[in-house]
Amino acid sequence: MSILKYAPEALKNLFKPPVTTKYPFEPAVYPEGARGHIEITIDDCIGCGMCVRSCPCGTLSVDKMAGTWSIDRFDCIACGYCVEKCPKKCLTMVEGYQTPGAKEGKVTYTKSPEQLEKDRIAREEQAKKAAAAREAAAKKAAEAAKQQQPSGLEQAAKK
Amino acid sequence: MGKRSVIPFGPQHPVLPEPIHIDLVIEDEKVVEAIPSVGFIHRGLESLVDKRDYNQMTYVVERTCGICSFQHGMGYCEAMEHVFGVDVPARAKYLRTIWAELGRMHSHLLWLGLLADGFGYENLFYQCWRVREKVLDMQEMTSGGRLIFSVNKVGGVIKDIEKEKLDIILKTMDEVEEELTVIKDTFLLDYSVQSRLQGVGIVTKEQAHDLGCAGPFARASGIRTDMRKLGYAAYPDLDFEPIISATGDSYARCYCRIMEIFQSIDLIRQAIGKIPNETDLFTPVKGNPDGEYFMRVEQPRGEAVYYVKASGKQYLDRFRVRTPTFANLPGLCEMLKNTQLSDVGLLVLTIDPCISCTER
Numbered sequence: 435m436s437i438l439k440y441a442p443e444a445l446k447n448l449f450k451p452p453v454t455t456k457y458p459f460e461p462a463v464y465p466e467g468a469r470g471h472i473e474i475t476i477d478d479c480i481g482c483g484m485c486v487r488s489c490p491c492g493t494l495s496v497d498k499m500a501g502t503w504s505i506d507r508f509d510c511i512a513c514g515y516c517v518e519k520c521p522k523k524c525l526t527m528v529e530g531y532q533t534p535g536a537k538e539g540k541v542t543y544t545k546s547p548e549q550l551e552k553d554r555i556a557r558e559e560q561a562k563k564a565a566a567a568r569e570a571a572a573k574k575a576a577e578a579a580k581q582q583q584p585s586g587l588e589q590a591a592k593k
Numbered sequence: 594m595g596k597r598s599v600i601p602f603g604p605q606h607p608v609l610p611e612p613i614h615i616d617l618v619i620e621d622e623k624v625v626e627a628i629p630s631v632g633f634i635h636r637g638l639e640s641l642v643d644k645r646d647y648n649q650m651t652y653v654v655e656r657t658c659g660i661c662s663f664q665h666g667m668g669y670c671e672a673m674e675h676v677f678g679v680d681v682p683a684r685a686k687y688l689r690t691i692w693a694e695l696g697r698m699h700s701h702l703l704w705l706g707l708l709a710d711g712f713g714y715e716n717l718f719y720q721c722w723r724v725r726e727k728v729l730d731m732q733e734m735t736s737g738g739r740l741i742f743s744v745n746k747v748g749g750v751i752k753d754i755e756k757e758k759l760d761i762i763l764k765t766m767d768e769v770e771e772e773l774t775v776i777k778d779t780f781l782l783d784y785s786v787q788s789r790l791q792g793v794g795i796v797t798k799e800q801a802h803d804l805g806c807a808g809p810f811a812r813a814s815g816i817r818t819d820m821r822k823l824g825y826a827a828y829p830d831l832d833f834e835p836i837i838s839a840t841g842d843s844y845a846r847c848y849c850r851i852m853e854i855f856q857s858i859d860l861i862r863q864a865i866g867k868i869p870n871e872t873d874l875f876t877p878v879k880g881n882p883d884g885e886y887f888m889r890v891e892q893p894r895g896e897a898v899y900y901v902k903a904s905g906k907q908y909l910d911r912f913r914v915r916t917p918t919f920a921n922l923p924g925l926c927e928m929l930k931n932t933q934l935s936d937v938g939l940l941v942l943t944i945d946p947c948i949s950c951t952e953r
């Protein structure tokens with residue numbers, strides 16, 4: 435009878451185990467590549483700010499000098515655009531969703547002291563190089579000006 | 594003529610998944626007029642084009658709706674691709690089709706569950722959602738997100754579905770089909786379900802046409818409309834016919850949606866069978882967009898229209914979405930006339946309202 439169409443299925447279901455898992459008593463199973471949250475290998479970060487500019491939510495901030503990178507976990511929509519844009523590939527999308535909470539979700543990652551020291555030395559070296567390059571350029575310009583001057587006088591004499 | 598009074602329906606109501614408010618003018622137990630008002634969850638996503646560049650907008654557009662999120666992203670990207678004049682690699686088109694159809698399946702299964710809940714069939718409700726869970730698992734496995742995929746990109750897609758995963762999808766489709774057959778028989782043949790749905794809320798073909806209804810709502814009234822036939826993504830290569838029904842009542846709408854799930858299963862199988870082996874997943878786009886385009890996409894709820902306008906800047910000038918529920922609201926109000934007050938909850942459900950989309 436069509437009135438009891440679903441009755442056999444319903445009866446069968448009575449004796450089947452539940453399809454749901456008893457989270458949090460059982461661990462949640464994530465498939466490979468699940469978009470949970472963003473992790474950073476902070477020592478590889480060069481502080482270029484590409485991730486900050488690409489993030490559609492404006493949740494990231496980076497301070498190159500201080501060597502910090504911060505994210506507000508509750509603002510992040512786990513779109514993965516920053517991972518795609520990072521030139522050093524130091525951002526990764528890993529499994530595990532952000533758990534709810536009453537406090538702000540802002541997390542700041544700071545580089546290790548060794549890496550900060552390395553960065554500082556690199557910056558100084560770069561500054562030295564830049565200064566040297568500037569000096570060389572100034573010298574060159576002065577020499578060029580010197581060579582130009584007589585030719586200028588010659589031209590005036592010809593006239 | 595009896596005394597008229599007004600009963601407010603919504604925005605909070607047990608059958609409503611999302612907030613819509615309808616003022617029901619009733620005479621005794623009969624509804625004589627329905628006046629809708631929306632605007633409870635307006636988020637102003639469209640105006641974000643001023644502040645987010647066209648690539649970031651992909652992620653914003655996707656979040657217009659939690660249910661047809663992939664199709665929103667796809668519609669926007671296809672529109673942008675036309676503005677840029679780039680051709681999407683064939684594999685990306687097929688992947689988009691597979692994801693879009695998975696999205697349609699889970700959306701219709703969700704709706705079937707809500708419908709069953711609407712007429713008080715709790716057991717059936719949970720069965721539908723149990724089957725839907727399998728589809729959600731497929732989505733999570735392939736894209737990393739259960740509902741919001743974030744795999745679209747202007748120019749193609751950013752993720753591939755490997756051969757093994759395609760095989761798992763095929764296997765799951767077989768399981769889903771089997772379980773769905775039982776559910777289908779219950780929905781279409783059970784006496785108690787029929788008595789709640791048949792002959793309730795009839796919209797004739799003329800009415801549906803005049804009021805500009807879209808999607809399964811229009812197809813249930815006998816209008817042969819399906820934007821997939823316009824040939825975006827890989828649909829031109831696939832063999833399918835829009836599912837239509839002639840009666841235009843709630844039962845017809847239920848029938849159309851159930852059969853569309855089977856159609857989606859079929860389309861996924863066809864797409865997996867034909868998917869080309871390429872490594873290219875997207876065509877790089879260069880420069881800034883310049884031009885405008887109207888893109889029409891068939892979402893689970895019907896036709897969605899995306900309008901983009903750009904003038905050579907990183908940010909778009911204008912972006913607009915016309916969502917299917919927006920088109921179906923006039924039809925709903927017409928349908929509610931001359932129905933019993935007790936049927937209103939169910940009838941509102943039968944258009945599959947998605948208010949978040951409508952208000953953006």
Ligand code: SF4
Pocket residue numbers: 472488489490491492493494505509510511512513514515516517
């Ligand atoms: S995943 Fe998306 S929202 Fe989250 S930080 Fe990266 S770009 Fe921003």
Ligand code: SF4
Pocket residue numbers: 474478479480481482483484485486496503519520521522523524525
């Ligand atoms: S894009 Fe990568 S390297 Fe650049 S600041 Fe962000 S995390 Fe660091």
